[in-house]
Every structure is written in structure tokens, then in C-alpha cells.
Amino acid sequence: MDDDPRSPFGPDPDLRAEGMELGADPEMLELRADAAVAGREHELPGGSDRKTEEFQADAAAAAEQRRQRRYLVRTLFRSPTFMVGLVIVLFWVFMALFSTFITQSPTHTDPSVSLQSPSPAHWFGTDELGRDVLARTMAGARTVLIIAPLATMLALLWGGIIGLIAGFYRGLTDEIIMRLIDVLLALPIIITSILILSLLGKGTAIIIIAIGALFTPVVSRTVRAAVIGEREREYVMAARLRGERSAFVMSREILPNITQPIIVEGTIRLGYAVFTAATLSFLGFGLAPPSPDWGLTISVERIYLQVAPWTVLFAAAALASLVVAVNLITDGLGRTFSK
């Protein structure tokens, strides 16, 4: 029944669990810091000696956290999978932003040079309207790179809020939320998004919202699981005992301690968002033609596959490189966090 999209390049599920456990270290430190803060607030007897000690503990905890963060970043930059993925993604981001200044216009038509094979004038050849395939391939990342990150952020936002609430309150609230989420997952995601898009109309904003909404259930499950792992910890109890509001405990105490699983989940979703956005545009629910979008290009130009394969294959290779690169980043992040 579970349509939990898997993370092919991502960490093994068991590794992910370890990743969550890893939070234990900084968290214990935070716990100490929390206790220190609580002690200060209540002005426990013990004199200035004790206070100095607490401040030292605070400072030590903060330093330790910084050191750990630096260590993680350094490990990441040494991971070849992460770096290769990052370089490819940055290349496409750069091309999406600036390709129009470097290459010819992706929409300029010239019937006199239609369907020409790759040549010095047109490195990737031309399509049926004489448009430069190189220019179109380079500019084709734009829509996917707008849709996928925004949709992922929406899913993280909604899923984060829902997961925090469900995992924090448990009980009936949790039960109702999780059952509603199950219904959303009763149909394969691509089919629900086709339903939504065919009825709400096409358009970038609608695609972003649709993908964001459909990824929300999975994100909220991950967040909920992470919250449940945290809510019984002492630092949460300490915060509750000193009378903090639930919203504060969720956002300022629990949330900082579950950032790692959320980041990993975010990169996994990003890979799927690229996949889904490209698929929807291939199926005809994305942008309309002159747009150089890769999914659309493959869908429109595939009738020329026999006479002018370059019109299709460069877009296919570009899309494949972006998807694989995002998954390499996910893989690198997952491995680093679970170490």
C-alpha cells in the first residue's frame, strides 16, 4: 500500500535511521545547554561559581556544534559523488541564468537551415524550424530549475508543519492527519497530478503547487518519524517543564534537532521533483511550444527521431545529467550525515 517513493541514490533506509541517531551528539550538548539556561532562569542557588560553569558549558557546546558543522561541510566537499553532482547542477543553474548571453537565441527560427546535422555553425545541429539545438539545450534547464526547487520547498514547508504537529501531539490529531494523508497516496502521484492539472489548467504556478502538495504526505511522514524520535528526549521535557508554548517547543527546540533528516528528505524530493516536472511537461501539461524545456522538446521533436535524432538526444542527455546529478548530491549528503 505504501507508495513511499524510494531514494535510489539516497541512503539506505537503515542508514537514514542512523543519520537520525547521529543527532544524538549535538543534541546532548544542547540538552546540557538547555539545562544551563533553565538553571539560570530560575536563579538556582549555587552562587556565581555555578553560573560561570554554566556559561562555560554553553560556550563549549556552541563551539562543539560549530566544529561538527565544519566537519560535515569538509567531509561533503571531499565526497566525489557530492562534488560531481554539485558541479553539474551548478553548470545547469549557470546555463539557465546566463545561456542567452552566450549562445544564440533559443527561439530564433530560420527556415533556411532546418533540420541540419551538427556543424561548426550549429554544434548540436538545428531543429525543424531552424532553431539552434545547442541554444535550446542550454536554455532548457530553466523551467525545471524553477519548478523543482520551489515545489520541493513548498513540500518541505507544508510537510514540515504537518509532520511537526502530527508527531508532537500524537493521539487523535496524529491519527486524523495520517489517515487523510493516506488518501492522498491512494493514487500514484503522476495520476493525481494529471487530474489536478487537467482541471485547474496548466501553468508553472499550478505545477509547482501540485507537485508541492503531492510530495507533502511523504515529507510529513519523514518529519513525523523524526519528531517522534525526539519528543521524549530530556531537552524537550525540560522545555515543556519550564512552561514553553507548544509552538516554541516545536519550532525552536525540536526543529533544529531534526534538520539533517529534513535536508536529506529535501534533496530526495528535489530529485523526484525534477523527474515529475520533466514528466508532466513531456505529457503536455507544462509549458507550450516555443519554450526550450527539455521534456517538451523530447515530446515535440520525437517525430524527427529518424531523420534528425540530434533534436531529441541532446535534450535527453541534458535532462539525464541533471537528474543523475541531483541524485548524486542526495547520495553524498546521505552518506556524510550517516557517517
Place this chain on the structure above:
Amino acid sequence: MLRLIGRRLLFMLPTLILASMLIFALAEVLPGDVGRSILGIYASPADVAALNHKLGADLPLVQRYATWAGHFVTGDWGDSPVQKVPVRPLVMQALGKSLLLAGFALVLIVPVSIVLGVFSGLRRDSWLDRTITVSTLSMTVIPEFVSGVVLLYVFAVWLKWLPVTALAPDNAPFYERLYYLILPAIPLMFLELGYIARMARVGTVQVLAMPYIRTAVLKGVPRRRVIFGHVLRNAMVPTVTVIGSQVGWLIGGLVVVEQLFGYPGIGNLMVNSALNHDVPVLEASVLMVAIVYMFANLIADIVVALLNPRIRKGG
């Protein structure tokens, strides 16, 4: 076992009802005026109202849902306003074609992923293992229309080994129909390959670490018999288990592959009816897919229960 199936069937009913409500809500409530969307913006308000009355679109929502669901259950699915033909044979024929393609892809997935997974598990951390793992995972994350179009180019256009179309001519024998389906089935296989091969690899690695394998090796059992008798059998359990959880992906993949190859299956029907606003066909095909999806999940659970006595007894 029967109790498990019965309980699962019982659980399926509310999910199915909720899913049908979701489909109904998306298809009939959101677009607003049904008559207007059929007749177009130039129709007179009187005509629109008359059509709405004829279609029952002016009735209360609950009543409309009940009528729609009742008609669906009794097999009266109405006519397609766009294609002017009855909906049921249209959907059923397309579903049959899709099941053939999906079944063929599944038949390919199981042996290929198990062979690849067991191989890389046996040669753990070698270059072969890394090559298999990276390439199968790449195939899985690349959208199926991308791998499909590349395969189409290589095998149909360039090498000319396989036909460009997916649909065999009418009254072609069964094996010829399968021959036409090889090319569309491969991207579907890719979609699942990375994940399932990985499970087979994990299963193999786990089994190899078991004491009884060491015993068998030390006893002098030939390597071939160790692999076929113990490793393969135990690696199959996690593999078969995950195949069931991948049905949703297979359906999503079908939609795309059918579109790419112009294969008139249910995914193709769904996309085209969505693009043409053919609401009755869209509703019926999505609901049929939901039903198939749920039954496939049920079958997967039953297979898992059969393989794992702990779940079977506990169920």
C-alpha cells in the same frame, strides 16, 4: 491467511470510496459549470442550463456523487461526450493492453534485477559491484521517456532490430505482440531496476554473512550449489517484497511509456482524455487504475505473507 485477506479487503473499501470521492471532486466539482465546459463559451445560458439539467449537474453534490458511483458499480459508465462511444469498452480494452505491457515488464524485471543484484552482492565492493550499482541506479532515476527515446533511437532507428511502434498489427499472434512490446517494456524495467537490484544485493550480502553459508562452504559444498541452493533463494524474499511496493511507480511509468510509444493503453487514454476534457472517460479510467493499484498491493501483501510465516501467523 484468509483472515488476513479478508481484513485487507475490508480496509480497501473505505480507501476506495475516499479515492472515488477524490476523483469525483477533482473531476466534477473543480471545473465548475459542467454544461459550460462541454458546450464552450459561445453557448447560450439556456442551452447550458438545459444540458446541466439533462446531465443532472444541477442536482445537489451528494446526490450526483451517489448517482455516479451507483452507475459505476452497476457497469453503466455512460458515453464519452468527446469520442461519442460507450466508456466501458473503451476503458476495458485500454486496460487490457496496459496489463499486458505491465505484466511483460514485470516478467523482465524479476530475473534481470535478481541476476544483477546477486552478482554485485557476490562480488561485493569490486568494480563489477560498483558498475552495476551505479548504472542500475542511474537508469532508475532517469525519467522513462528519456531512456525510452534513447532506446528507441538505438534499437529501432539505428540498429533496426526492433519495431518503432509498440502496437502489433491486428490479429498478430501473441509472441509477435510481445516482440513489439520489448522496446516499451525496457524503460519500465529500468524504472524499477535500481531499487529492486539493490534489494537483491542487500539480501545476498546478508545471506553470505550467515553462519550456515560458512558451514556449507567449509563442508565442501560446491560454490554453484551454495549460490543456487541458499543465496539465490534467500535473496529472493526481500526482492519479491519490494516489487509489490513499486506498483505505483510502474503505473506512473506506464502513463509515460504509452504516451512515448503511442501505445493505446489506459495511461494513454487517461492523458488524452485529460487533455481533451473528456471527463467521463477520465473518471472511469482513473478509478479503474485506482482499483487495479489497490488489488496489486493486496496481491503483493499476500505474496509477502506467503513468503514470511511470521506475518502470515500474526495476521
